[in-house]
Amino acid sequence: MAKESEYNKYDLTRLQAELEQQRELREMLEESVYELQNTMSELQKRLSSVDGEGNEWKTRYETQVDVNDQLERQISLIHQRLEDIKGNPMDRLAAIRSYDDMPVETLKQHLKLLSEEKSDLQNQLRDCHIQIEQEGKAFHKTNDERRAYLSEIGKFSSSHDAQRRHYLTHSQRTLGSKPMRKQSSKKQEADSKKGKDEKAERGRERGKAGGGDGGPSQRKEKKTYDGGSRLPNLKHHPRPIS
Numbered sequence: 001m002a003k004e005s006e007y008n009k010y011d012l013t014r015l016q017a018e019l020e021q022q023r024e025l026r027e028m029l030e031e032s033v034y035e036l037q038n039t040m041s042e043l044q045k046r047l048s049s050v051d052g053e054g055n056e057w058k059t060r061y062e063t064q065v066d067v068n069d070q071l072e073r074q075i076s077l078i079h080q081r082l083e084d085i086k087g088n089p090m091d092r093l094a095a096i097r098s099y100d101d102m103p104v105e106t107l108k109q110h111l112k113l114l115s116e117e118k119s120d121l122q123n124q125l126r127d128c129h130i131q132i133e134q135e136g137k138a139f140h141k142t143n144d145e146r147r148a149y150l151s152e153i154g155k156f157s158s159s160h161d162a163q164r165r166h167y168l169t170h171s172q173r174t175l176g177s178k179p180m181r182k183q184s185s186k187k188q189e190a191d192s193k194k195g196k197d198e199k200a201e202r203g204r205e206r207g208k209a210g211g212g213d214g215g216p217s218q219r220k221e222k223k224t225y226d227g228g229s230r231l232p233n234l235k236h237h238p239r240p241i242s
Contacts, residue, residue, distance in 0.1 A: 063127065070120045077117055 084098060
């Protein structure tokens with residue numbers, strides 16, 4: 001029974017661990033599905049914006065497709081000419097002489113191909129002119145924007161420099177006024193101390209000047225002594241001898 005209970009306990013723990021792993025895996029899958037849905041919605045939005053008329057990339061794509069078609073036709077014509085030249089490579093005039101031997105219908109077809117090639121080249125040239133004109137307009141527009149940005153940057157730089165100079169001047173004035181206040185306070189303290197020293201010096205000088213008369217206490221004692229000297233002198237009479 002004990003072994004069976006331990007086995008059941010171990011089996012329950014293992015099942016709980018597997019259940020936790022499955023829950024984590026499910027959360028990861030749900031997050032992945034959510035991210036994929038967001039990506040799909042973004043791609044659909046981009047696709048709808050690309051399908052809109054007047055889209056620049058759509059125009060470029062269509063133009064490139066036309067250019068590729070023209071290039072493929074030119075490549076086919078060049079291959080055809082190469083095949084004609086390979087017929088007699090030693091004879092430089094073989095291609096020209098071959099026209100003499102061609103029937104009228106073949107010449108007409110060849111003339112038609114050359115006319116189509118000429119038309120394609122003219123269309124390609126016109127597209128190049130249009131592209132150059134558009135790129136020139138875009139360049140001028142970008143250049144104007146660049147000049148406007150440079151002007152704004154210049155204005156901001158001049159304003160920033162003026163503010164910086166004003167700040168430096170104000171800081172220098174503030175730093176210069178602090179030592180002046182310190183010097184004035186030190187001067188006041190020195191003057192006050194000097195006044196006290198002079199006052200004490202005058203007091204000492206007065207004390208020295210009064211020292212010749214013996215000072216106030218000495219003058220008082222002298223006066224008392226002099227007052228005592230003014231007492232009448234007593235006469236000494238000889239006592240009779242009995």
